[in-house]
Amino acid sequence: MFRLPANLSGRSYALLLVILALAPFILEWANQPFYLDLLSRALILGIAAISLNLILGFGGMISLGHAAYIGIGAYCVGIPSYYEYYNGWLHLALALSVSAIFALITGAISLRTKGVYFIMITMAFSQMVFFTFLSMEEYGADDGLVIYSRSEFPEWLSMDSGVSLYYWVFAMLLLSLMFTHRLVHARFGRVIVGSRFNEQRMQALGFNTYRYRLTCYVISAMMCSVAGMLFGNFAGFISPDIMGWARSGELIFMVIIGGVATFFGPLVGTIVFVMLEEFLSAITVYWHLIFGVMLVALVLFGKGGIHGWLSSWDRKGADHG
Amino acid sequence: MDWNLLVTQLMNGLQLGLLLFLLASGLTLIFGIMDFINLSHGSFYMIGAYFCGTVVAKSGSFITGVIVGLIGVFAVGALVEWLIARKLYRKDHLDHVLVTFGLILIFDTLVHLLWGASGMAIPLPDVLNGQLSFGGLVLPTYRLLIIVAGLLVAAILFILVTKTRLGMLVRAGASNRTMVEALGVNIDRLFLVVFALGAAMAGLAGMLIAPITEASIGMGNDIIIVAFVVVIVGGIGSVKGAFYAALIIGLIDTLSRSYLDRLLMLAMPSNYAETAAPALSAMLIYILMAAVLAFRPQGLFPIAGMK
Numbered sequence: 001m002f003r004l005p006a007n008l009s010g011r012s013y014a015l016l017l018v019i020l021a022l023a024p025f026i027l028e029w030a031n032q033p034f035y036l037d038l039l040s041r042a043l044i045l046g047i048a049a050i051s052l053n054l055i056l057g058f059g060g061m062i063s064l065g066h067a068a069y070i071g072i073g074a075y076c077v078g079i080p081s082y083y084e085y086y087n088g089w090l091h092l093a094l095a096l097s098v099s100a101i102f103a104l105i106t107g108a109i110s111l112r113t114k115g116v117y118f119i120m121i122t123m124a125f126s127q128m129v130f131f132t133f134l135s136m137e138e139y140g141a142d143d144g145l146v147i148y149s150r151s152e153f154p155e156w157l158s159m160d161s162g163v164s165l166y167y168w169v170f171a172m173l174l175l176s177l178m179f180t181h182r183l184v185h186a187r188f189g190r191v192i193v194g195s196r197f198n199e200q201r202m203q204a205l206g207f208n209t210y211r212y213r214l215t216c217y218v219i220s221a222m223m224c225s226v227a228g229m230l231f232g233n234f235a236g237f238i239s240p241d242i243m244g245w246a247r248s249g250e251l252i253f254m255v256i257i258g259g260v261a262t263f264f265g266p267l268v269g270t271i272v273f274v275m276l277e278e279f280l281s282a283i284t285v286y287w288h289l290i291f292g293v294m295l296v297a298l299v300l301f302g303k304g305g306i307h308g309w310l311s312s313w314d315r316k317g318a319d320h321g
Numbered sequence: 322m323d324w325n326l327l328v329t330q331l332m333n334g335l336q337l338g339l340l341l342f343l344l345a346s347g348l349t350l351i352f353g354i355m356d357f358i359n360l361s362h363g364s365f366y367m368i369g370a371y372f373c374g375t376v377v378a379k380s381g382s383f384i385t386g387v388i389v390g391l392i393g394v395f396a397v398g399a400l401v402e403w404l405i406a407r408k409l410y411r412k413d414h415l416d417h418v419l420v421t422f423g424l425i426l427i428f429d430t431l432v433h434l435l436w437g438a439s440g441m442a443i444p445l446p447d448v449l450n451g452q453l454s455f456g457g458l459v460l461p462t463y464r465l466l467i468i469v470a471g472l473l474v475a476a477i478l479f480i481l482v483t484k485t486r487l488g489m490l491v492r493a494g495a496s497n498r499t500m501v502e503a504l505g506v507n508i509d510r511l512f513l514v515v516f517a518l519g520a521a522m523a524g525l526a527g528m529l530i531a532p533i534t535e536a537s538i539g540m541g542n543d544i545i546i547v548a549f550v551v552v553i554v555g556g557i558g559s560v561k562g563a564f565y566a567a568l569i570i571g572l573i574d575t576l577s578r579s580y581l582d583r584l585l586m587l588a589m590p591s592n593y594a595e596t597a598a599p600a601l602s603a604m605l606i607y608i609l610m611a612a613v614l615a616f617r618p619q620g621l622f623p624i625a626g627m628k
Contacts, residue, residue, distance in 0.1 A: 123549070
């Protein structure tokens with residue numbers, strides 16, 4: 001049976017947030033600046049995974065093209081910077097509006113389809129974006145684009161140092177977690193979750209499910225573009241590679257490891273994914289093999305991802321319906 | 322107008338179209354009959370190329386390489402169906418995407434383990450390496466061979482699907498799987514054969530292209546997306562649809578790359594046209610797919626009775 005996941009203040013997750021909030025200090029004290037970089041990357045991808053989970057987990061819309069919005073967000077930093085427009089608000093506004101427009105157009109077409117067709121059409125649209133950037137010689141094409149300086153914000157909001165960028169990412173992460181939570185528990189979210197399970201019933205209740213889903217799709221895309229905007233700043237180098245369809249597959253993987261349709265699942269999944277990637281690739285060049293086997297095993301034998309295991313520990317002995 | 326160039330480009334488009342058909346025909350059947358999304362279908366394309374290349378290097382004969390490679394890919398396909406895909410048909414599409422994405426990682430790494438990270442060149446026998454000239458036209462023999470081979474396989478597949486008992490079951494399965502099962506057909510075996518045959522055809526496409534591009538890790542991961550576009554445009558489950566759609570998309574993709582800039586120059590200043598053309602030509606097939614999905618979601622050549 002599906003039920004809305006427990007509220008935001010699950011104890012283990014609260015602890016996780018505290019650790020993440022203190023991470024720069026802990027890592028500074030341990031003299032491990034490298035891990036702050038790794039964690040920043042994980043949290044940026046975490047925002048993307050949370051945004052994907054909104055449509056994929058709660059809405060049941062399986063998008064295999066979500067990485068396109070990371071790309072759009074990143075190039076909304078890269079291209080203005082190329083012309084020496086460094087204003088951060090401009091970058092953010094561009095990322096949000098370009099992704100919203102693109103999501104509105106492609107979503108309006110994609111959401112007319114269902115199931116397999118939706119998966120394929122989202123992938124096709126993301127390939128379209130991919131090839132567009134791939135063919136733009138002016139912005140580096142497949143050689144990529146170097147972003148020489150980070151988006152400029154007022155002094156107290158600056159993201160120039162590693163730690164301040166980390167807190168930017170962390171703040172955006174908190175924002176997207178809270179936003180998702182509010183959204184899913186509001187009437188809007190009930191309609192989205194409801195139409196995932198029985199669209200006809202929601203329509204019979206008088207909801208225009210198409211509009212709700214489209215709105216949800218656009219919101220998710222905008223959220224993801226923020227992750228892209230942060231990624232552009234974080235990496236300092238972007239190429240179409242960040243929005244290839246394999247990236248979109250990885251995003252789905254992150255959501256699934258953590259647990260679909262849960263609030264913290266995508267975040268935990270992403271952190272696990274990025275850490276595994278880091279440690280496994282240090283051990284062997286063949287680490288993709290381990291990832292592949294994990295993916296297959298997760299689907300064939302796993303239940304509900306990490307969140308599922310955690311909550312089955314929590315519920316041990318208790319009644320679970 | 323350079324007619325020689327036009328003919329060459331038409332041949333290239335035809336060649337791409339036929340390779341796409343070899344990939345998409347298996348994909349569309351697996352899609353239509355088992356309702357299974359196989360992202361890792363492109364891995365068979367890669368494995369075919371590596372099998373063939375290895376045998377060619379050992380035996381020195383391209384034909385032997387192709388035959389042994391076909392048997393090898395058929396076996397790998399059967400194994401994947403039996404061990405993994407079979408357990409997933411009744412699960413939802415998200416599970417298909419995840420598992421087959423995992424399979425791509427597994428196959429790519431296994432190829433890396435077995436054959437190393439650098440690509441593998443496949444030498445062609447001298448007979449195939451030359452050129453044929455027709456009047457003023459000079460065409461590479463091997464490209465002609467790909468086209469002939471592609472058309473031949475397409476013809477065999479048509480006969481197989483329309484004239485044989487296996488084909489009858491395949492068509493029946495694509496229209497109404499439940500009914501076929503209810504009539505007492507051994508559906509497990511049918512699925513196994515369809516899956517492995519699809520894999521072998523994808524493998525053949527890989528073997529045919531490898532002497533031109535050489536075999537490399539992940540070579541199937543881009544073309545498989547285009548093959549999915551073919552499947553959607555042609556109509557899921559329809560081999561005939563896959564054939565026409567593959568040719569249309571092969572030609573559009575090839576011709577737009579070389580002629581779109583000139584076409585755009587008629588409508589806009591040439592420097593804009595030169596910038597816009599590459600982007601637009603890369604997007605064209607996806608725009609086609611989006612248009613098909615928006616206005617004719619069942620595809621251009623849907624099979625009768627498909628839900």
